[in-house]
Amino acid sequence: MTSQSSVGVGGHLFPVPPGAVANFWIVDTTGTIEGLGADHLVKPSLPTFHTFPKVPSWSFLIETTVSGKTRRVLFDLGVPKDVYAMPPVVSGRLKTYGWVVEVPKTTAEVLVESAGGEGGGLQLEDIEAVVWSHWHWDHQGDVQPFPPTTDLIVGPGFSKAFLPAYPAGPQSPIRQTDLDGRRLREIDFDNTPTVQVGQIRALDYFGDGSFYLLDTPGHAIGHLGGLVRTTSNPDTFAFLGGDLTHHGGELRPSKHLSLSSAVASIAAEHSSEGLGTVTLQSLETLQTSRGRAVDQAFFDPVLTSDFDEALRTIARAQDADAQDNVWFVAAHDDTITGVVDLYPKRANGWKARGWREKTMWTFLRDFRGALQGGQCPGHLTLSEGALVLGIDINQPGNDATLNSLPANLSQNFVPLTANVSHEQTWHDALRLSREKFSAVPDTVVNCAGYVHLGADAHAVPEDDFDRVWQVNVKPLYLTVKVVVPCWISGKVAGHVINIGSIGSRRPRASTIWYTASKGALDTATEGLAGAYAKDRIRFNIVRPSFGNTPMAPRVLGKVDSAFTEEDEAGRAKRLATLPLGRLCEPEDVANMTAFLASDEARYITGAGFNVDGGRYVS
Template identity: 50%
Template sequence: MSSSDRFAVPAGAVAQLRIIDTTTKLKGLPLDYLMTPPMPGMEVLPEAPTWSFLIESDIGRKALFDLGVPPNWRDFSPVVAKPLQTRGWGEPSGEKHVADILVDEGIDLSSINSIIWSHWHYDHIGDPSTFPASTELVVGPGFKEAFFPGWPARPDSPVRESDFKGREVREVSFKETNVLQIGQFRAFDFFGDGSFYLLDTPGHAIGHLAGLVRTTPNTFVMMGGDLCHHGGELRPSEMLPLPAEIFLPSLTQYPGCMCPGAELEAIQRKRSRAPNEPFFDPNIGFNIPETIRTIKKVQEADAWEHVFFIYAHDSTIRSIVDLFPALANDWKAKGWRQKAYWRFLEDFNGALKES
């Protein structure tokens, strides 16, 4: 069965998609904090961004998917802010609010109908109070029971009362009327026209959501949130095996040459991994076994040439994709997926040298 048969999406309208650089920079994250098994020569992950996505329906409804780290992150709930300042990895940074980025490009914030949090972690939630009260906040299953009414009314909550003040907070339960099945996922038709779906993707955090945007009648971008923190948690897979050869000039062991798949397979075997399973498993999350099950479901979509999967901290798309205010709808015609999908292998220079 082909990937397209496994991950069939019904016909629908096309939405406009823009990828926003939130100005978030995450530095010094230890590899073993996020994923396992170890990779020689890769003790720390490369500096990571957090992308926000602006989705607009053909009738003008606008939604933002994730907001990154805001400049005022030190005002987060103490259960979040204190560890960020004391863990010794380097503090996160966010130079601008997404709201300010939008205003700088002439977008009226009152035109933003919805903010969608893929999940509640500090590097995704931004500061909703920078948007007018008319902008609703959308969260995933179980969120309200776990975290409402927010800090300080609830001292242990990682989110703030100010995130919700004066605005509607809508929890998607995947029991609504606009719910269908796409691949192995429950999918909520957010605009009601088949242009943008929220996907139930549990495991990493309570209420974790992914998004699926129809960028042309037959192509899609999947916004993965924190389903993975590195392409090596998703690829290779049985449906998207490791290429025998791939041109990655920044691999210093093979300057200007084709990267040999055989040596990468040898690295997998040394780490007790099969050639066609991801290089890593997640090592952080609310329910890691559930996260791994969700990743396996995502691999069906990831292997389909008409889907471009972008996770929230995907550094591989830098310098490849056109960023806000430009549209990202023509990603397939511009070959972005082909250029980005195996770029994460550049992080394995140290392991290749050892091999």
């Protein structure tokens, strides 16, 4: 049927007919999915963004009073508690993906256990209907706990595509036990009176304009969206997107919501989240380098039943997303975690609380590596675009680095003269990085080193021994104490690269305490890699051999002086231990470090790399 026309109140891009207000809750179903590959859901690919963060599964409770009767519906149920008890066509596929799916409670359990307060002592029989935004496993949840009086509402084409349900239909992804004894209501937008909300056909579910079911095809057969009127005078709305998008980058930017607004939002809301040195130019470059227009969303969807239809639906949703009185919330939106109030607290006050502004561009944190250059191939070096904060205990050392850089690169290097074995240095470094780069570093290279003078182990002075461990080991401890918690709270996939020594594998009696300290780095690197892998934080170690560095004279027994001709015999003796026939150069270590910091090494953690010219195997 043709839709009814009406005067819109939602804004010029997304007009909505006038109506009543519904109470609105966001329900944490407790279900999470971890390990989703980005290329499984979005395209074109983006450097450094290969895996989604752990994603939640939200459910939404809508309540209104019509003719004195309180009515309630649930929009989506999240992930079933036992996903591997789903029909074989679903459970068999899930076993091949390697995802980590955790569901401590059913949505029904959450609703009943958390009822009270603003939730109003809810009972399951108070729910008149459950709406599946679509039929995918991570939205079906567990319907069985709800009484037979709770209807199940699905989108167009559901019955033709998926009934009979399993087991009568062996290829159906739907469980017959979810349908037994309850009414299945399939929405038919073609033969039911509808209204227009923006460019989207909608069914006024309660008949009072408080909640609309939206015709949002493309992602899956019968995909439904929802629109809840959360306040009036002025009208505000929550747009329930289901799986219309899986990532904010499928929706933004758009012709109506520019990258300039992203830059402004990051400055206002996300300066402490480690989003990188985000400028309008860096965002535009990220787009154009991938063949995207600057006013085009970062991604297109991959998982669709009709790709072209999915793009059209997203374009219609972008009209709503650009209105400051509409808040778009997808079913697996991890950016709202820790920001919004959850059931049993109502979410009607989202606009007054600023949740839209606080979460709209948070998804850019997934692009940190690409925006900063810190984890892109070859971008560790200043010459290839990295932003570097260098800590040196000696001012001349920082001055020498700064003076050696061409003018176009010196602006990307921030020196800090301080002692890396002091905790305050690391706090100062984070503060300075935020001030200069608007982000915390995503890679730490612990390369400070000190070696005691060659001597029998029992003859090394105590202060020399202490300094070896203060300089060589303590910076790693302080990295873990100060930087790692910052990465965890900001969901930064950080990386620590320790510069060890092949001496830890081939110890020499004359430098035993030095090589012991480097051995401690080996042990710590492996242990820390295991401890923090769950947080997407990697630890690796590079072990160079004796080389042309400022430490080389000291290794040969000299004190703070350069090589002279008399020292060539000592250098030649060391050279003879290296099968490749030359000393290790700083560039050899830098190249390995650059590789480990790059996206190509994203699957490497807890590993040690000998950059030793074959010394270890000789």
